[in-house]
Amino acid sequence: MRPPLGITRGDPAGIGPEIAAKAAADPRVRAVCEPVLYGPADLSRFPPGRLSADAGRAAYDAIVRAVEDARAGRIAAIATSPINKEAFALAGVPWHGHTDLLAHLTGADFVAMMFYTPHLSVVLATAHVPLAEVPRLLTRELAERVIRLTARELPRFGVAAPRLAVAGLNPHAGEHGLLGTEDDRVLRPAVEACARDGIAVQGPLPADTLFVRASRGEFDAVVACYHDQGLVPVKLLAFGKAVNVTLGLPIVRTSVDHGTAFDIAGTGVADPGSLIEAVLLAARLSR
Numbered sequence: 001m002r003p004p005l006g007i008t009r010g011d012p013a014g015i016g017p018e019i020a021a022k023a024a025a026d027p028r029v030r031a032v033c034e035p036v037l038y039g040p041a042d043l044s045r046f047p048p049g050r051l052s053a054d055a056g057r058a059a060y061d062a063i064v065r066a067v068e069d070a071r072a073g074r075i076a077a078i079a080t081s082p083i084n085k086e087a088f089a090l091a092g093v094p095w096h097g098h099t100d101l102l103a104h105l106t107g108a109d110f111v112a113m114m115f116y117t118p119h120l121s122v123v124l125a126t127a128h129v130p131l132a133e134v135p136r137l138l139t140r141e142l143a144e145r146v147i148r149l150t151a152r153e154l155p156r157f158g159v160a161a162p163r164l165a166v167a168g169l170n171p172h173a174g175e176h177g178l179l180g181t182e183d184d185r186v187l188r189p190a191v192e193a194c195a196r197d198g199i200a201v202q203g204p205l206p207a208d209t210l211f212v213r214a215s216r217g218e219f220d221a222v223v224a225c226y227h228d229q230g231l232v233p234v235k236l237l238a239f240g241k242a243v244n245v246t247l248g249l250p251i252v253r254t255s256v257d258h259g260t261a262f263d264i265a266g267t268g269v270a271d272p273g274s275l276i277e278a279v280l281l282a283a284r285l286s287r
Contacts, residue, residue: 002030002031002032002033002037003033003034003075003077003286004033004034004036004074004075004076004277005033005034005035005036005038005074005075005076005077005078005079005244005282005283005286006036006037006038006069006070006075006077006078006079006226007020007023007024007035007036007037007038007078007080007081007082007275007279008020008037008038008039008059008062008063008066008079008080009037009039009040009059009062009078009081010059010062010080010081010083010260011056011058011059011082011083011084011087011260012039012040012043012046012048012055012056012058012059013046013047013048013049013050013051013055013074013084013087013260013265014048014055014081014082014259014261014262015081015082015260015261015264015265015270016039016048016059016081016082016260017039017043017081018246018265018266018268018270018272019081019256019270019271019272019274019275020037020039020081020272020275021037022270022272022275022276023035023079023272023275023276023279024037025162026272026276027240028274028276028280029279029280032279032283032284033282033283034281035279036069036070036075038062038063038065038066039058039061039062039081040058040062040155040188040260042146044057047224048265048266048267049078049262049263049265049266050127050262051084051086051087051262052087052088052090053087053091053092054064054083054091055084055087055091056083056084056086056087056088056089056093057089057091057093059083059084059087059088060083060088060091060093060101062099063080063083063098063105064105066074066078066080066173067102067105067240067251068094069105070252070253071106071148071218071250071251075088075219076204076252076282076283076286077251077252077253077254077282077283077285077286078251078252078253078254078282079147079253079254079255079279079282080098080253080254080255080258080278081275082255082258082259082260083086083097083098083260084259084260084262085097085128086263091283092180093197096128096263097127097128098246098253098255099111099127099128099246101273102246102249102253103246103248106249106250106251107250108248108249108250109125109248110145110149110248111149111246111247111248111249112125112146112149112150112246112247112248113127113243113244113245113246113247114150114153114221114244114246114247115231115234115242115243115244115245115257116157116242116243116244116245116281117234117237117241117242117243117256119215119217119237119238119240120215120219120222120233120234120237120238121154121157121220122211122221122222122223122224122228122230122231122233122234123146123149123150123221123222123223123230123247123259124223124224124226124231125138125142125143125146125223125224125225125226126138126142126225126226126227127226128167128227129226129227131226131228134169134225134226135169135182136163138169138182138186138187138225138226139186140187140189140190140193141190141242143166143186143187143191143223144190144191144193144194146193146223147164147166147191147199147201147238148176148194148197148199148222149247149248149257150162150164150221150247151164151194151199151200151201152262153177153247153248154220154221156285157285159220161200161221162199162200162220162221163200163201163204163218163219163220164200164201164203164219164220164222164223165201165202165203165205165210165213165214165219165221165222165223166187166190166201166203166205166222166223167203167204167205167207167222167223167224167225167229167230168183168187168203168204168205168206168207168210168211168225169183169186169187169204169213169225169226170182170183171206171208172206173203173204173205173206173207174204182205183278187203187204187225188203188204191203191204193226197241201224202219207224209230210222211233211251215233215237234257235257238256238257239258239259240271240273240274241257241273241274241277242257242277243255243256243257243274243277243278243281244256244257244278245281245285252282252285252286253282254278254279254281254282254285255278256274256275256278257274258274282287
C-alpha cells in the first residue's frame with residue numbers, strides 16, 4: 001500500500017501550484033506514494049507573479065496544516081513547493097522561511113538545512129542571514145552542533161559511516177591567521193572536538209578546492225559556513241535535481257532547490273524536476 005505524502009503548493013502566485021500538480025501526477029511519484037496536496041486549489045484571487053500578503057498567508061496556512069497531519073501520522077512526510085519570504089513578511093509571518101517555521105511548529109531543538117544530491121551534499125551552518133553577520137553568528141558551539149547533527153542524520157540517507165568536511169570561512173581557510181582568525185579560532189576547535197568523539201570530520205579546508213574533492217567522492221557531506229558558499233556549487237552541479245532537506249525535525253520534510261519564479265508563474269513552463277526528486281526522497285526517508 002502506498003503511503004500518503006503531503007505536497008504543499010507553496011506561494012500560490014508563484015510556480016508552486018503548477019509544479020505541485022505536475023509532481024502529483026508523475027508516474028514515478030504515484031508509484032511510491034499517494035500524493036496529498038495542501039494549499040488553495042482555486043487560484044483566481046492570486047494573480048501570477050504578484051507579491052501579496054494574501055498569498056503569503058495562504059502558503060503559511062498550507063504548511064501549518066501539512067505539519068499537523070504529519071505529526072498526527074495522517075501523512076508519512078512532506079515535500080514543499082517554494083514560498084516567498086517577502087510575501088511571508090507582508091502577511092505578518094515572523095519566520096524567514098520553511099526551515100525556522102518548521103522548527104517552531106514541531107518544537108525541534110536544533111535544525112539545519114541540507115541540500116542533497118547523489119554526488120554532493122552540503123549542510124549550511126548559517127542560512128538566510130546577511131553575509132556581514134556570518135562571522136558573528138558562526139560560533140564554535142554552532143559549528144559543533146551542525147557537524148554532530150549531520151553525522152547523526154546521514155545514515156538515514158544510506159551513509160553508514162559519514163565522512164564529513166568543514167569549509168573554511170576565509171580564503172585558504174584563513175592561511176593560519178593571515179587572512180582571518182575565525183578558521184583557527186572557531187572552526188578548528190569544533191572539528192577537533194567532534195573528531196575526538198569519533199566523528200570522521202576534517203577541516204576547516206579551503207572552500208575553493210573542497211567542493212571539487214567532495215563531488216569526486218572524497219567526502220559524504222560538506223558543512224558550509226554560509227548560504228552562497230554551499231549552494232553555488234550544488235546548484236552549478238545539479239540545479240533542478242538537488243533536494244533541500246531539513247535535518248533535525250521529528251518529521252520528514254524535503255523541498256525544491258529553487259524559488260517561486262514569479263517571472264514564469266502562470267505560463268505552464270515550470271519544470272517540476274526538483275519537486276519530483278523531493279517527493280521521491282521524502283518517500284524513501286519516511287520508510
